[in-house]
Amino acid sequence: MEAAAASRSPRPSRLIIELDPPKGTNLQTFLDAALAIRGRVNGIRVTDNEHAIMRMAPLAPCLALRDKGIEPAMVINGRDRNRLSFQADLLCAAALGVKDIVIKQGHDAREGDQPLARTSGDLDLDTMLACVARLNGGKDLSGEDLDGATDFTIGVYLELSDDVNRNRQLADYLLKLKDFGVxxxxxxxxxxxxxxxxFLPAAEQTGIRLYPSLLLLKSVTMIRYLNNLAGVPSIPQEFQKKMMQAADKKSAGLQVAADFLRELQPLGEAVVLVSLGWKDRLPEFLNLIER
Structure with missing residues (x-):
């Protein structure tokens, strides 16, 4: 890995913020959080029942952001849809002017706040990508002509797991994604x-933009919980030690993220910041990284 690290080249300091929609009908708090960081970040991404926590669907928050002059990216997951509703929701988003999407399989519903929820099991990542490629080409998944094609900019969210990290031929997989228009x-x-x-050699070979993401660490308990999740990359001991030694754990979590952001930036075209309920502290974090 030393060779890969040595070959890192400086890149523009781009930062994308993930915001969760409200759990209810009130959009004002969501909008206040977005407006508080407008002009300080390069993009805002609206999540879709992230971590299987039921929230408002992302389309309405995306439209509310567009009304404020902010062009959002909309996450859409396959966990909560079959191929009919997936295509229907995408057509609706396109008709209303949302053009930037991020496709995600979605976390297991049993991990969320409504663990009895059932998933259709109809959509894997390849099927979702085939749907979007067809819609952009003016047809639906079954090959029927559309009365108006979509024009999506397509992003994909990949969970880092043992399967991705060890077994996948990453260059071949990213080439496959590129064939879908990702x-x-x-x-x-x-x-x-x-x-x-x-991922760096495969991203360079395919020309696909790579976006590492950064999670704000709230507590030592949170780190221990994440480190106990099967298949999820562990957080190195050094970061847990920094949190344990700090008097103010939450402020220490922001500082740890700010320091690590400097390491992440050379590895991708942008870094995606996962606020995970800390949207009220985003201005403080942006101050910390001098944005």
Whole structure:
């Protein structure tokens, strides 16, 4: 990995923020959080029942952002849809002017706030990508002509797991994504640079933009919980030690993320910041990184 690290070249300091829609009908708090960081970040991404926590669907928040002059990216997952509703929701988004999407399989519903929810099991990532490629080409998944094609900019969210990290031929897989018209790949959060570096040669070969993501660490308990999740890359001990030694754990979590952001930036075209309920502290974090 030393060779990969040595070959890193400086890149523009681009930062994309993920915001969760409200759990209810009130959009004002969501909009206040977005407006508080407008002009300080390069993009805002609206999540879709992230971590299987039921929230408002992302389309309405995206439209509310567009009304404020902010062009959002909309996450859309396959966990909560079959291929009919997936295509229907995409047509609706396109008709209303949302053009930037990020396709995600979605976390297991059993991990969320409504663990009895059932998933259709109809959509894997390849099927979702085939749907979007067809819609952009003026047809639906069954090959029927559309009365008006979509024009989506396509991003894909990849969970970092043992399967991705060890077994997949990454260059071949990213080439497959490129064939579907994928322009960017967002990697799920990790504090292990070695994992991200695995993707660099494949991203360079395919021309797909690579977006590492950064999770704000709220507590030592949170780190221990994440480190106990099967298949999820562990957070290195050094970060847990920094949090344990700090008197103010939450402020320490922001500082740890700010320091690590400097390491992440050379590895991708942009870094995606996962606020995970800390949208009220985003201005403080942006101050910390001098944005």
């Amino acid at each position: 322009q960017s790949v967002t990697l799920s959060p990790t504090y292990d640079l070695n994992i991200i570096e695995l």
